[in-house]
Amino acid sequence: TQLLEQSPQFLSIQEGENLTVYCNSSSVFSSLQWYRQEPGEGPVLLVTVVTGGEVKKLKRLTFQFGDARKDSSLHITAAQPGDTGLYLCAGAEIQGAQKLVFGQGTRLTINP
Amino acid sequence: GAVVSQHPSRVICKSGTSVKIECRSLDFQATTMFWYRQFPKQSLMLMATSNEGSKATYEQGVEKDKFLINHASLTLSTLTVTSAHPEDSSFYICSAENPFTDTQYFGPGTRLTVL
Numbered sequence: 063t064q065l066l067e068q069s070p071q072f073l074s075i076q077e078g079e080n081l082t083v084y085c086n087s088s089s090v091f092s093s094l095q096w097y098r099q100e101p102g103e104g105p106v107l108l109v110t111v112v113t114g115g116e117v118k119k120l121k122r123l124t125f126q127f128g129d130a131r132k133d134s135s136l137h138i139t140a141a142q143p144g145d146t147g148l149y150l151c152a153g154a155e156i157q158g159a160q161k162l163v164f165g166q167g168t169r170l171t172i173n174p
Numbered sequence: 175g176a177v178v179s180q181h182p183s184r185v186i187c188k189s190g191t192s193v194k195i196e197c198r199s200l201d202f203q204a205t206t207m208f209w210y211r212q213f214p215k216q217s218l219m220l221m222a223t224s225n226e227g228s229k230a231t232y233e234q235g236v237e238k239d240k241f242l243i244n245h246a247s248l249t250l251s252t253l254t255v256t257s258a259h260p261e262d263s264s265f266y267i268c269s270a271e272n273p274f275t276d277t278q279y280f281g282p283g284t285r286l287t288v289l
Contacts, residue, residue, distance in 0.1 A: 167216070
């Protein structure tokens, strides 16, 4: 069974600070997706990274896929209170029905 | 707009009754849909893979007779929790896989409370 270790699981920082969330695995994934989830709602897709070494930017969010496609990171610059939420990484298995393996999630709180 | 819808968003039922949750793919035909369960302050746990026109594939430890899945069309999958008990209370989320992008899009979730 493939596992995805996400860290940190909880993070509380002040507005304006930078932060990085990590997802690590010993397994290779065909792609890796980052989601954000609000309480009582389903996860909303932020980005999909497919190619090893790929970097994608979404405004103040920068996503990177490791060269070996085993790990990924999410970096937020100048965090704002609106960034508060649960961030989930999910790796897609290489074979089969593209099942997603989810990390434990990072509960991010940005204090004004 | 929403890509995947779920109905109902909330349901409260008595112990022993069955509850059906619908998941619809609104923007694309989905051969494959997935059902997840999420406990408070935890990540998503995959329950089963729903395949259009064939039997669902259940993850280890998930009772197929308790969680009945039907994927009768390319835009609709249903999850029926049979003879529900309080321990089945949870947040159930479905997703649909876009066959052109291999990306999963999630529904808004269904909060099930069994009294």
